Amino acid sequence: MVKTLLMLLCVTALSTPALAQNAATGADIAPDMPETFTVNTERFDFIRRDVMIPMRDGVKLHTVILIPKAAQNAPILLTRTPYNATRMTSKADSGTLRSILQGYDNMPDVIVDGGYIRVVQDVRGKYGSEGDYVMNRPLRGPLNPTKVDHSTDTWDTIEWLVHNIPQSNGKVGILGVSYDGYTALTALFNPHPALKVSVPMNPMVDGWMGDDWFHNGAFREEMLSYIYNQDATRKKSVIWWSNQYDNYDLFLNSVSAGQLGKERGMEQIGFFRQILAHPAYDSWWQQQALDRLVPTQRLSVPTLLVHSLWDQEDNYGDIALYYALKHKQADQPNLWLAMGPWNHGGEIKDASTLGPIRLHSDTGLYFRRTILEPFLAHYLKDDAIPLPGRVSAYRSGSDTWETRSALPEQDCTQDCATLHLTAQHQLSLNASASTSGSVSYLADPAHPVPYVQRPVITRDAPGSVWDDWLSTDQRNAASRPDVATFTSPVLTKPIALDGQPLVHLTATTTGTDGDFVVKLIDVYPDEVPEQRELGGYQLMVSSDILRGRYRKSFEHPEAIPAGKPQLYQFRLPVMNHTFRPGHRIMVQVQSSWFPLYDRNPQTYVSSIFTAPPEAYKPATITLDTAASWLKVHQASPVTP
Structure with missing residues (x-):
């Protein structure tokens, strides 16, 4: 008995270092995970390409390209976004293009049914793109002494796309909601020859006069969380927090927006510091307001402004831009406007209700089929598809769509x-x-x-x-x-x-x-x-x-x-x-x-x-x- 016990102790003493060594090195255990996993896409109905497109200053921007396998001589629909191009093009565990394009800024019925090549790009400094992020990066000029802005990034991106996607017909349209509508507007400055159409939907235009940050001088305090989430980190890895369930109490107890921002450490964020430094509508705001800047150039790209009549975030800018263009370029042949009973971005999804109010139809579907699809096809395809009316406006209350040549003048002088x-x-x-x-x-x-x-x-x-x-x-x-x-x-x-x-x-x-x-x-x-x-x-x-x-x-x-x-x-x-x-x-x-x-x-x-x-x-x-x-x-x- 004693002899057996001594033998077991000896074996254990001899074997323990060897077992420990194998556990540490993993020499006898093959890893489950490959260094690189290759997805089998044989049964997918599209080809996915993730590329880094070089800009003129050497910065490379992460770009997702989705090409229908049946595509031939197809136009390109481009969106430039700070909201994660990978997430926007990976919405479902499916091998169909229609499934993965569910969600923000994607309209599967328009994109897939139209046979478009879909391109989504992270703007510089966000998610997979290199460079530095600046909220609503100003155009080159007094507020931006560099040689790059959103317009040059769009130009360089389109130049690469039309030379590197053989399935394309060389025609590009740019569209997007909110910030992505803002980048669709900036593409209009010195546009690339291949840019044939722009559709800014609910775009950020003038952040002080009436879009995201102020309205006629009153600061939109509820947008502090957006600034915090969007501008603190490249990949939104830091999220707004609160120890109070009711924002009414949170903001009341913090006294002022400036004080609450400081409590959250927001003075580290450049854009928050700029807001604190520019509470009035001074030159800093005026020199980046797109309703002031876009009309300084002749609008050469056919543009469809899309406005939501119940837009909770950007209900000022596109209408201000519409009037500015009409006043400065009265004979403007490249301007269209669509208005519907939507909240912010509501036109790209089911829009059969307005809050609790049931409408007579899906007004978002009407917009996409009757207004947007013909507009895109007219300029991006070879088909002679009739254009929608200059102004397509939903009339709430009577629940009807109207077509007219223009909006009423801002200053009512008759009727x-x-x-x-x-x-x-x-x-x-x-x-x-x-x-x-x-x-x-x-x-x-x-x-x-x-x-x-x-x-x-x-x-x-x-x-x-x-x-x-x-x-x-x-x-x-x-x-x-x-x-x-x-x-x-x-x-x-x-x-x-x-x-x-x-x-x-x-x-x-x-x-x-x-x-x-x-x-x-x-x-x-x-x-x-x-x-x-x-x-x-x-x-x-x-x-x-x-x-x-x-x-x-x-x-x-x-x-x-x-x-x-x-x-x-x-x-x-x-x-x-x-x-x-x-x-x-x-x-x-x-x-x-x-x-x-x-x-x-x-x-x-x-x-x-x-x-x-x-x-x-x-x-x-x-x-x-x-x-x-x-x-x-x-x-x-x-x-x-």
């Missing part, structure tokens, strides 16, 4: 409707001015008006209503004492309004700064038999904000003289809506829209980004109803 505010909280549609009177409310920064019903969930987080907030019911706001509400009598006939409503408010405040939010609303009948939950629904059809310090000049802010009437005049976003019989028209006026926009302290400070807590004070706002109205173009009503 105008004037909506007068009255001291009795009524909205008068009479042509004569309202009788004298006033309406007052107390605006308290400690209790700002939420832009959606609380809790306010961070954009893109589960439970967030961010995508559809512009079509949410406004009854919660109407019930607050700090929201002045003006309502018309029940309509006995349809009233069709379109264009950009002009707000003309005359008001006094006991503070020395303040904001003015104006919302034009369609109030549904108390009973809607076909959809009962819409009984009394209050649907915004056009709304925006003006920061009072910019009432005279967007570039040079000044304090508001306390107790003295001031004129606050600004345009609301474009609308195309029919108020139907049985409905009412409502206007709401308030002085906060939180935390969509940062709170105005209502005490004038040099920068609201650094306003101290003691600057935030209640103020009484008094509207002079005899000198307050909305003016908008009135069209002939269309019967649904």
Whole structure:
């Protein structure tokens, strides 16, 4: 027994080092994972190429090329994005092109059914591309002394594509939503000869006047999370965080947007530092606003601007660009516009509803089949396909599509409707001015008006209503004492309004700064038999904000003289809506829209980004109803 035990101990002592050595080296265990795995694509219906395309400065940009196996003499549809080209072209575990193109900025029905070669590229500095990322990289010039920008990167990319894809017919179209719509616009500067069409959808155009970052001087505080996620790391490896579920509490407790950004370490981010340094519409913003820059060159590439009437992120720029081009190039033959009842990017997916409101059809499918597909095919293929009308506009309320030669002029001079505010909280549609009177409310920064019903969930987080907030019911706001509400009598006939409503408010405040939010609303009948939950629904059809310090000049802010009437005049976003019989028209006026926009302290400070807590004070706002109205173009009503 003892002898056996000694022998086992000896064997164990001798064998243990050998076993340990094998475990450490893995010499006797073959690895499961190959150094490089090759996907068998024999049964795929497309060829995938991942390439690094060199730019003129030596930087290489990661580009995914998807070529239908049946492609021959096929056009190219290009998208340039900061949102991960690999992810955008790898949406399904499938070997079909239609399956993997599900998701952001892809329209399988347009791309696959049209037989296009699909190309998606990471912009410089993002994901697989080399170089440095700059948010909305300015064009070469005063703000960009380098020899490269998005326009040169697009030119160099197209030059490579037309010489390295033998299945192509040498014609390229560029399209995209939001930031990708912005890059579709920058491609119009000194365009490559092979670029035959551009489709900017919901593009970022002017970040201060009314797109992502500000609206008429009020900072869009909810976009802090986007800046953090997008600009902190190359591959979005750092994500916005919060210890509070309700953004209303988060932003209120942090006092100012500048302070919250500092708490998140955002001063490390160059774009955030630029926002803090440029709260007013100075040359830094003006010199990169595309509605100012695009019209400086003759528009030589056929361009279809696509606008969403309920765009929660970029509802300013494409319409501003449309008017700028029409004013400076009245005989412009290369400009088209499509407008639909969509949120941001809603036109590329099912769009049979507007928030909770059921529409009569899938308006996104209508746009793609009737407007987009013919437009692309006309310029990118050899077929003589008829073009859509110059302006294709969906009319909400009557649920119809209209074709016209142009939008109404921005300044309504004929066929105008004037909506007068009255001291009795009524909205008068009479042509004569309202009788004298006033309406007052107390605006308290400690209790700002939420832009959606609380809790306010961070954009893109589960439970967030961010995508559809512009079509949410406004009854919660109407019930607050700090929201002045003006309502018309029940309509006995349809009233069709379109264009950009002009707000003309005359008001006094006991503070020395303040904001003015104006919302034009369609109030549904108390009973809607076909959809009962819409009984009394209050649907915004056009709304925006003006920061009072910019009432005279967007570039040079000044304090508001306390107790003295001031004129606050600004345009609301474009609308195309029919108020139907049985409905009412409502206007709401308030002085906060939180935390969509940062709170105005209502005490004038040099920068609201650094306003101290003691600057935030209640103020009484008094509207002079005899000198307050909305003016908008009135069209002939269309019967649904």
